[in-house]
Amino acid sequence: MLWLLALLPAAGGAALWASGVRARRPLGLAAALVLAATAALAGLAAAGGWTGAVAWSGTLQLTAALPPMAAAVALTVPVVALAIAVHAAAHEAADGLARLVGLLLVFVGGMQLVVIAGDLLTLLIGWEIIGACSWALIGHHWREEAAPAAGRYAFVATRLGDLGMFVAAMAAYAGAGAFSYAALSGLPSPYLEVCAFGLVLSAAAKSGQVPFSPWLFRAMAGPTSVSALLHAAALVAAGAYILARLEPTLAAAGAAPAVLAIGLLTALAGGVVGLLQMHGKKLLAASTSAHYGLMFVAVGAGYPGVAILHLIAHAGFKATLFLAVGIAGERAGSFDLDRMGYGRALPLVAAASALGALALAGVPPLGGAWTKEKVVAAAGHAAPWLAVATILAGGLSAAYAAKLQFLAFGRHGPAAADRPAAGERAGLALLAALTLALSLLWLPPVNRWAAAALGAELPPGKAWELVASLAIIALGVFAGWAFARRGASAPGAADWLGLPALIDRTAGAGVPALARAAARLDDRLFDALPRLAGRAGQRIAAGLAEADGRAVDAGVRGTARLSERLARAGDRFGEAASDGLVTVPAALAGQAGRAARRLQTGMSHHYYALGAAGLAAMILVLVLGGL
Secondary structure, three states: OHHHHHHHHHHHEEEOOOOOOOOHHHHHHHHHHHHHHHHHHHHHHHHHHEEEEOOOOOOOOOOOOOOOOHHHHHHHHHHHHHHHHHHHHHHHOOOHHHHHHHHHHHHHHHHHHHEEEOEEEHHHHHHHHHHHHHHHOOOOOOOOHHHHHHHHHHHHHHHHHHHHHHHHHHHHHHHHHHOHHHHHHHOOOHHHHHHHHHHHHHHHHHOOOOOOHHHHHHHHHHHHHHHHHHHHHOHHHHHHHHHHHHHHHHHHOOOOOHHHHHHHHHHHHHHHHHHOOOEEHHHHHHHHHHHHHHHHHHHHOOOOHHHHEEEEEEHHHHHHHHHHHHHHHHHHOEEEHHHHHOOOOOHHHHHHHHHHHHHHHOOOOOOHHHHHHHHHHHHHHEEEEEEHHHHHHHHHHHHHHHHHHHHOOOOOOOOOOOOOOOHHHHHHHHHHHHHHHHHHHOOOOHHHHHHHHOOOOOOOOOOHHHHHHHHHHHHHHHHHHHHHHOOOOHHHHHHHHHHHHHHHHHHHHHHHHHHHHHHHHHHHHHHHHHHHHHHHHHHHHHHHHHHHHHHHHHHHHHHHHHHHHHHHHHHHHHHHHHHHHHHHOOOOOOOEEEEHHOOOOOOOHHHHHHHHHHHHHHHHHHHHHHH
């Protein structure tokens, strides 16, 4: 039954896609029903302790399980996706809408398979599904030149990291003879280290961590609804989730410091990029990298439960902001923040965005603020200076959140705009309600219950960390307001501090050069072997042909000459011998006849009389002699 968590949305999405339904309301309603059923199944599975297993072969088995952390994410994904799918059905272009909504549901199915996977083989299947879906969804507007190119870029960047997942799976099987998560803890060295660092590489690529971060900017070529699901509850969330899920393996392999370093670097760099960025969706993309970086920090510090709690809070407020900015950007005809300012024209959208922005900034009492403070506490548990660096990352988050809100939904823009459709408003309302409900995490009984439900330990915070964090947040909000008023950016720095240009100059130029060098090597070395074998074969064939001409053909020619000579000899002696077989017996018979004729006088009765007389005389002599 647990497999239904992945199969239900995947099958429902495929059916919607195949149906080609064009009407927005039936499409949104059908998607909402499928995702609501998926969320209900997740609740039942978590309560019932469902598991699943499928025998692939005698040695390979696909397994599914739902431990507490996985159950929390399995509930979050369909709930957030429900709001996004309803919004997509009402908001996105009608052309290809059934395909878009259907693929969003298949995307959810792939993410659910990642969440419930109990082994690396099952995880790889889900990993591949969400990677393929992200490529298709980013390139949804395939008639536009930029969209397919952006999809390919994102796909290649994440596929490069996916090599780590394959290496991890191979190391697990080589070291333990199994793919199950339970077997990873018993891996001997160096298989354990190879597996752990392969997982870190793959997770960093999926979650947009440095140096893979630029692909998230390219992914903004997709529809806003795709961006919202991609960043909030699927694909990008997969990297942070799998590290939290397998944190004991990372700790045992000594990979925790690397996870912490990657996360902290990305959180700080993403904060700077977000503050400088003037494209609404790209600002949110930089924010996504930064906040998944904070989740990496929590995992690296040894508190995976804190990472999962921040993942859930982030899913709610980040999806809210994406949908709100999408509505404003559609009306402005651009995602340039300078061209928005829909605070008066879209007050309900502005209010929902304000909730999301406050949570993104880490302003109490929003739930995102509580989970961010727990990340600070986790970092402080590892080292005080890490807490300071994490607090600084939180201040940058407050700055770009304030900048986004002041520019996108300030009161400097038009006084009126088209009212959002009912589905758009419903999706925003659901996400805003989720963001607001998570404010209850500030209450000690609620956060203790959440920790117990996740089976997680919460790090005790220090008073100075909270005071310093709130002070930096206040400074960040002020800095965001100042940047919004100035409305300027540094284009090179805003594009991931020049990292994409560096990638283009190195990997972009280096990879084709490497490919050409590899082609030359292939021609000179690897292709030389077949060519050598071919030339050797030609020489052998020529030698055999020459031998054939000298030996075999000579034998044939000798046989022909011998046959010719025998034929001539046969012509000379054979005819006489053949004729003699007839003529000699005939001559002998004639000669015998002639001799017999001489004995025959023609007076036979005389011979008889003489014989009789001679016989009588002999008898007489014998008789008289006896007397």
